[in-house]
Amino acid sequence: MQPYDSSPAHGATPPGADDGHNADPAQPSAPSAVAALSIRGLVKTFGAKAAVAGIDLDVPAGSFYGLVGPNGAGKTTTLSMATGLLRPDAGSISIHGVDVWQNLVEAKRLVGVLSDGVALFDRLTGEQLVTYAGMLCGLDRNSALERTRDLLTMLDLQDAGGTLVVDYSAGMTKKIVLACALVHAPRLLVLDEPFESVDPVSAANIRDILAGYVRGGGTVIVSSHSMDLVQRMCDHVAIVSQGRIVAAGTVDEVRAGSTLEDRFVDLVGGRRHAEGPTWLQSS
Incomplete structure (x- = not known):
């Protein structure tokens, strides 16, 4: 499966080779024509709390980019704003040069999103849900259904395609949401904790799929608490x-x-070096 169609009819331009970041790891990349995602001055507050306090970030096209941080650091809020799910208080966001909040529909065509904990139409079957997601993104029914069946096979869900999503396990639900994110062949995938509750075999299959997607010219941003996974899987990290x-x-x-x-x-x-109370230590 190709991550996007680069034919003129789709208006896509294959990403270049320049990764567009500078050598100082504490600074964001300089603006680049090939940045898959570019964020400047992003701010979001909830009451007196600044969840996002002025983030600048460039994600090079064709990269596998990890976003890591402690709970409450602002990762999910940042990704929600970057993908058009939450309006920022200040700042600018563009996906492949398209301003997200000035051209929301156009920007959303370029991105596939797996958001942790978002409610689904779970009274649909897996096949119905992915087909519906494809049609929402502008695919005709036959194309959406054909792609859905390819994705169900690729994600080892072909036998569960006729089962209601409400009856899926947590790992199966994660995979069906990934299928929904992929069905319209986006240029950018934004995945919030995609491996949480996924068994090791399925996780390995998903990693292979994502690696192939990046090799085909797509860009992946993954938010995760697993440092080892990000270190092994990603080429860039923030x-x-x-x-x-x-x-x-x-x-x-x-x-x-x-x-x-x-x-x-x-x-x-935040690391604690105390050994703990003596009663926890075996004599």
Whole structure:
């Protein structure tokens, strides 16, 4: 499956080779014509709390980009604004040069989203849900159904295509939402905790699918708490803390000779060195 159709009818331009980031891992990339996602001055507050406090970020086209941070750091809020699900208080966002909040419909055609915890039409079967998602994105019914069947096979859900989504396990639900994100062949995939509740075999299959998608010219942004997974899977990473980017660049640049987990803890803080109460220690 190709991540997008680069024919003139779709107005797509294949991404170039320049990854568009500078060498300082604490700074965002310089603006680039090939950036899959470009964010400037992004702000979102809820009451007195600044969930996102001025984020600048460039995601190079064709990259596998990890977004990591502690709970409450602003990762999900940032991705929700970047994909048109939540309006920012300030700042600009563009996907492949399309301003998200000035051209919302056009921007949404370019992106597929897997959001953690979003309600589904779960009284539809898996096949119906993915087909419906494809038709919402402008596919005719026959094309949407053909792509849906390809995706169900690819995600090992072909035997569950006629089952109501409400009866799916957590891992199956995650995979059917991924199918919905892929069905219109977007240029950018934004995945919030895509491997949570997914068994190891399914997770390996999903990683292979995403790697193939990137090789085909697509871009993946994945938010995850698993530092090891991000270090192995991603080529770029940004660390978010208290609504700000504290480091961004290639994985090697950000981890700076350490493991990504150790670098993350050094930047974010919060590690406790106490051994715990004596009653927890065996004699």
